[in-house]
Every structure is written in C-alpha cells, then in structure tokens.
Amino acid sequence: MSGEPAVERAKRLKYDPYLQVKKRIEMLESEGHPTDKIELRVVGGTWSFYPQKYQAWFVKRCFDACNNGHAMSFKTSHVQNEKARYRIVGLSVETRPDFITPSEIKRLRKLGVTMVELGVQSIYDDILKKNLRGHGVKETISATKLLKDAGFKVLYQMMPNLYGSSSARDLKMFKTLFTDSRFQPDLLKIYPCALLKSAPLFHVWRKGGYRPYAEKQLISLVRAIKKTVPYYVRIQRIARDIPSKSIAAGPAKISNLRQLVGGHCKCIRCREVKGNYDPKEKLYLFRQNYQASSGQEIFLSFENKNRSKLYSLLRFRITSQNTAIIREIHTYGQLQPIAQDQDVGGFASNISPQHKGLGKKLIAEAEKISRREFKVKKIAVISGVGARRYYRKLEYKLEKTYMVKNLG
The missing domain is CATH 3.40.630.30 (Gcn5-related N-acetyltransferase (GNAT))
Known part of the structure; x- marks a missing residue:
C-alpha cells in the first residue's frame, strides 16, 4: 500500500520492473553491498491473480535488468542470467492459498520462482470467514503440500489480532503451526492486524465491535510466539512497513516492534552467524x-x-x-x-x-x-x-x- 518503502520506489519509477531492479542494484552498490547474488522478491498482493502474460513480461524484465540487456525470449533471459554479473539465485512471490494448483505450480517454476509467500493469516475457518478472506484452512493445507512436494520454500504470512480472535487463541494457533504436520511453514512473517481507516473493519471498530490489542499485550504475545518456533524456521519479519498515519488505532502503529519484543529465540534469523564469525570455531x-x-x-x-x-x-x-x-x-x-x-x-x-x-x-x-x-x-x-x-x-x-x- 502507499507509504511502504518498496511501493514508493515503484511509484517513482512508474512500476517499471526493469527500472526498479536497475535502480535497486545501483542503490545497493552505492552503499557498498555485493550485488552479484540477488534474491528477488516480487510484492503487491495476489501474484497469481495478475494476467499470465503480464506476469511473464514482468519477470522477464527483471531478468533483463540483471543481464544488462533485452533478451528476445523468456528462455534466453534465463540462459543469460546463468553467467550474468547479477545472478538471480532466488525469486519469491506472494499469493493466496486458494490460487495454488498443480498447473499454477508449473507456471511458477517456468518463471523461476523458488519461494512462495502464502497469505494464510489464520488457521481457523471461523476467523477466516468473519474476516472475509474468501478461502478456508483446507486450501492452506493443500497449497502447502503442493508447494513443498514441488520443492518450493513456503512462507506463511500470519495475522494475530484478527477480528473475532483473542491473544490466547492466537498463541494456540502459532503452536499448532509447528505441531500439526499439515502446516509446518519454513519461514514466517508475523503481521499484527492493522486497523486501516480505509478498511471495513474500521467501521466495526467505531461501533465498538472490534478491539485492537494493547501494546503490552501484543509484545507479550509475540514474545510467547517466538518461544514456540523451532530451529528450522526463520521469522522473516515482525510487523509491516505501513505508515502510522494510515492506521487508526492499535499496536500495529509500532514501527520497531521487533526491537521492543527483544531477545533471541531458536529461529534461524536469531542464530545466523552474521558478522560474528570466528574461523577457528569448531562446527x-x-x-x-x-x-x-x-x-x-x-x-x-x-x-x-x-x-x-x-x-x-x-x-x-x-x-x-x-x-x-x-x-x-x-x-x-x-x-x-x-x-x-x-x-x-x-x-x-x-x-x-x-x-x-x-x-x-x-x-x-x-x-x-x-x-x-x-x-x-x-x-x-x-x-x-x-x-x-x-x-x-x-x-x-x-x-x-x-x-x-x-x-x-
């Protein structure tokens, strides 16, 4: 949505995929970052909903930008990227669970996608129905299996504090993710429900039908969630980059939630060696x-x-x-x-x-x-x-x- 950093960059470049990739590479290089191995993430709602020709054009132009050229075909852009200066070593998209089918899996692979972010939000059918998600838990279970059997990394976007839920039920939901074999995501994004002034939930809140968690309540919940995450899962993000002026009320306004939660857990991100490397340490x-x-x-x-x-x-x-x-x-x-x-x-x-x-x-x-x-x-x-x-x-x-x- 407008105001998020990636969206604002895209708007300035008129959503041109070639220019977005080129400018992002230039920015990273100017800051001293190596750019020869690129993990490309395409954001913007349900990817699978866009016309297929547009999807192919968009991804090809991303490859063209990394190849510093304009390939005649999609296949050629892939071949060129194997030896290019900027190589796309990972490509992820966002979509809904109910859009994942065997035919969609094949299309995603032809594009070069390696990871799929699923907008799961909740694993309770009553909560999904109450929040007008348009899909149920069975679609999440099916999508997860199809994606994993095809080799994709699977990321769940989960949303505590949805309309009709509670902090106790939210915590139970996250525990279930890693005890029920039908789920078991590889990566996780924890996006507390943001009460946007433009959303239907805003009117429910004004009438007293919805209550966002208090700041301390959300921080306590996320701390408890982090304790449930196993060694093989990475918590990618906690909270979205939504401008606080767009949020009517609630702790989703907190821009530094991860810092306030604090502490290290067993998740991959908390344990990555980063710059704390000792070549003499036994592995x-x-x-x-x-x-x-x-x-x-x-x-x-x-x-x-x-x-x-x-x-x-x-x-x-x-x-x-x-x-x-x-x-x-x-x-x-x-x-x-x-x-x-x-x-x-x-x-x-x-x-x-x-x-x-x-x-x-x-x-x-x-x-x-x-x-x-x-x-x-x-x-x-x-x-x-x-x-x-x-x-x-x-x-x-x-x-x-x-x-x-x-x-x-």
Whole structure:
C-alpha cells in the first residue's frame, strides 16, 4: 500500500520492473553491498491473480535488468542470467492459498520462482470467514503440500489480532503451526492486524465491535510466539512497513516492534552467524527430521556446539512418492562475491564462512541420506536460475526447471 518503502520506489519509477531492479542494484552498490547474488522478491498482493502474460513480461524484465540487456525470449533471459554479473539465485512471490494448483505450480517454476509467500493469516475457518478472506484452512493445507512436494520454500504470512480472535487463541494457533504436520511453514512473517481507516473493519471498530490489542499485550504475545518456533524456521519479519498515519488505532502503529519484543529465540534469523564469525570455531553437523504434508523433511545444519551460531543450512524433502528434493541451501555470514573461475568452494576468507565448502558438504550429506536410507535413485534441487552453474559443478543437470543428479 502507499507509504511502504518498496511501493514508493515503484511509484517513482512508474512500476517499471526493469527500472526498479536497475535502480535497486545501483542503490545497493552505492552503499557498498555485493550485488552479484540477488534474491528477488516480487510484492503487491495476489501474484497469481495478475494476467499470465503480464506476469511473464514482468519477470522477464527483471531478468533483463540483471543481464544488462533485452533478451528476445523468456528462455534466453534465463540462459543469460546463468553467467550474468547479477545472478538471480532466488525469486519469491506472494499469493493466496486458494490460487495454488498443480498447473499454477508449473507456471511458477517456468518463471523461476523458488519461494512462495502464502497469505494464510489464520488457521481457523471461523476467523477466516468473519474476516472475509474468501478461502478456508483446507486450501492452506493443500497449497502447502503442493508447494513443498514441488520443492518450493513456503512462507506463511500470519495475522494475530484478527477480528473475532483473542491473544490466547492466537498463541494456540502459532503452536499448532509447528505441531500439526499439515502446516509446518519454513519461514514466517508475523503481521499484527492493522486497523486501516480505509478498511471495513474500521467501521466495526467505531461501533465498538472490534478491539485492537494493547501494546503490552501484543509484545507479550509475540514474545510467547517466538518461544514456540523451532530451529528450522526463520521469522522473516515482525510487523509491516505501513505508515502510522494510515492506521487508526492499535499496536500495529509500532514501527520497531521487533526491537521492543527483544531477545533471541531458536529461529534461524536469531542464530545466523552474521558478522560474528570466528574461523577457528569448531562446527558441528546437526540433523532434524520432522513430518510435514505427508512427507519427511530433513533439516541439516552446520552450527557451533550450543547452536547459538548458525553457519549453513540445507532442507530437503522425501515426498510421499519417495522422491528427494533439496528445497533450500544457504550459508550465512558476510556476503562474499561469486568466486569467478574457481572450483566449488571458491576462495577462502577470514571474515565470512561463505565459499568454504559448507554447502557442498551439506549437499553430499543429503545425497548420502537419500541413497542409503530412502533408496532414492535421483535427487533434485529447486535451483534459482543464477545458481545453476554451481550445481553443474556438482554433476547436476538441468531437467525441465530443476537441477537433477543420478545417485546410482
């Protein structure tokens, strides 16, 4: 909505995807950030609702911007990006659970999407109905399974303080996310309900039918929620960048909610090594198995002994059809440029764990587990277009939209 930083940047550039990407890269470079590995996030409501031709044009123009050119076809823009200066290693979109179907999954993969943010909001049908969401819990359950079986990372946007809910019920909802195998998102955004003056809920509030949480109540709730989050989940954000002048009342006006909540939890974001890297610190390989959407999820990570520092992670899935797919691999620490003309593992750095072969070791472990424990003959990776060359060096080959390796 108007006022949010990304929206204001887009408005200034007349929503031109090519210019938005180019200007964002220029801004990051001017601030001294490496820009050769790009995780591109497309925001703006229900992506799947837009006309398909517009979606293809929009994404192609994003690739063109990273390729510094104007490709004749969508496929060519992907091929060019594999060797481009600015490589798109991840691409995410937002959509509603009821828009996710097998055909939509195929289209998203053709675009190069690797992560989907689902506007789940609640896992209670009565709350969804009361807030006019237009979908139910069964659509969330179905979408989650379809996406995970296809290898996508799945992010849930959840909304405490919805009309008809309570703080006790909200806390129970978040606990259920990680105890009920039908849900189990990989990432989480906690967006407290914002009482906008332009929304129908505003009129309900004025008549006394809705009451936003008090500031202390919301902070206490989010602290309790953070305690429920397991090691394999990342809390991406707490609160949205909605201008406070657009919010009529309630704690959604708080712009620094994460800071007020404070404290560290077990989530990935709280444990990422960031700049706190010690090359002499001993690393340990951790493994966690859990059931999710009728499949087996396996989370591998390199961490320090007490798990307070997370260096690298890999999550992969054994589906109900006994196929193996790597859904995410990420090494944290200070961002290092792509090691040009180097073998996998790249150059050594004393300031970051990146390019030290941690990802390669996790991939080898995932391959070994798939082959020995599940007797799988092939393993696939939902690779970002710009990361395909990395997997080719590990003997993976492009099959349709996935990188695939025979395990023998």
